Amino acid sequence: MTQSAVSARAVTQNFTVEGQSTLALDAIDLEIPPGQFVALVGPSGCGKSTLLSLVAGLRLPTGGTLLCNGEPIVGPVPQRIGMIFQEANLLPWLTAVENVAFPLKLRGMPKRERLEAARAMLDLTGLGNFADRLPHQLSGGMKQRVSIGRGLVQDPGVLLLDEPFAALDEQTRMVLGDEVLRIWARTGKTVMFVTHNLSEAVYLADRIIVFSARPGRIVDDVPVDLPRPRTFSMMSSERFGALKDRIWAHIRDADH
């Protein structure tokens, strides 16, 4: 049996705000094999982003165990897990290439070496010509490409994307989706992708995990049996529609 890239075992998360305790995640069990592209969908506030921040090690779960390659996650391990946020969250005083190199700087890599690695990443995300621009000189889509480069620069086995395209327009979203697929196909990384957009989930993923409304539980685990490479025309196919309908039914029910 191959070891899972990410495992969640009975993961529970409670938030206490002003003495009020809310259950955000309720006993999540999930095994993600290496190289799989998994989309997490569900109604707003269902805890899918919370699960991502737990996998990233940004906080510890209230209960249960999270493992990355069989080892417990007790804090951020950026060499193994790269994170891409909804907002690009670039440091505004650093150029694109310096932003991509930032995680390497934190590790103490010498300047020349890390800038070289960062340039290669920007080439991969199609932004090689904009390496020396400051973030405010870049469009939303370009910023997100920088952010993707930053997530990839340490060559982590697992890539977490938290609604990475939610703030972008539809066309940029499509283009960047293809870009992520291309990078994924080339690097074979394990991907966890949180999104609100069902078409995006079906288009990108091998497998879709559907969450219920709070407290978040997994209500469906949908394998996406569409062939790869995915094409734009597939989105109008019957199979694509059926998959979307199946997921939508859960989300609609959860809203009651």
Add this chain to the structure above:
Amino acid sequence: MLRTPRQIRWAQAALAVFVLASWELLPRFGVIPRLFVPSLSEAIGALYEYRAEYLAHLPATLVEILVSYVIACGGGVTLGMLIASSPRARRMALPVLRSAYAVPMVVLYPVMMVWFGLGMGSKVAFATVFAFVPTLLTTVAGVASLSPHLLETARAFGANRWQRILYVQVPASLPTLIAALRLGGALVIVGVTVAEMLGAVEGLGFLITRHRTLLNSPGVYGGIILVLLITSAHEVLLRRLEQRVQKFRES
């Protein structure tokens, strides 16, 4: 009126001319008694007449300001950064510091004269105490207004606490740091001058008080002009710094 930057600059210049002209003319025509406000030319004349004296006392004031600046602003900003970086420290320290802020520090000056003597020590001590807490509180407030996303991102990429302070918190809060320095610096200058006026053997504040005791108003205003020049120089330096920081803030 006052639409283009050019028009605004003209209006500013006109306002300055008006104020300076009033300063010159009102005392001259007896609208304001000269003992209260001597005319501008008299004040400048006194500045020239007593130039040797002012020059002899200026270094003491500048050194006191510089030393207090480094301790109060440097310390206030550094400690503010550290406190702001930890929610626990913020909860613990802020109520105490806010209460300290409410204490009128000037009541401490007689005590400080006893502790540190009539020389520079008591001026530096007073100006530092006077400016430290406001600088610190401004720094903390500036950091608290930052979006937490950048810090969270840095954490996700493995930044430890010191790296987060150094690489994210400090550069992100540079504009508010300038606000903290602007306030702290102004308070340091006030603190030094006031301390010199209340009890000293040298410095511009000391000269101002001495001229006042002798009812030599032009001499008093000569000293006031010098203090204003120091304040303006501080402001000019901060503007320069601000412009250098500004270019990243367009986003």
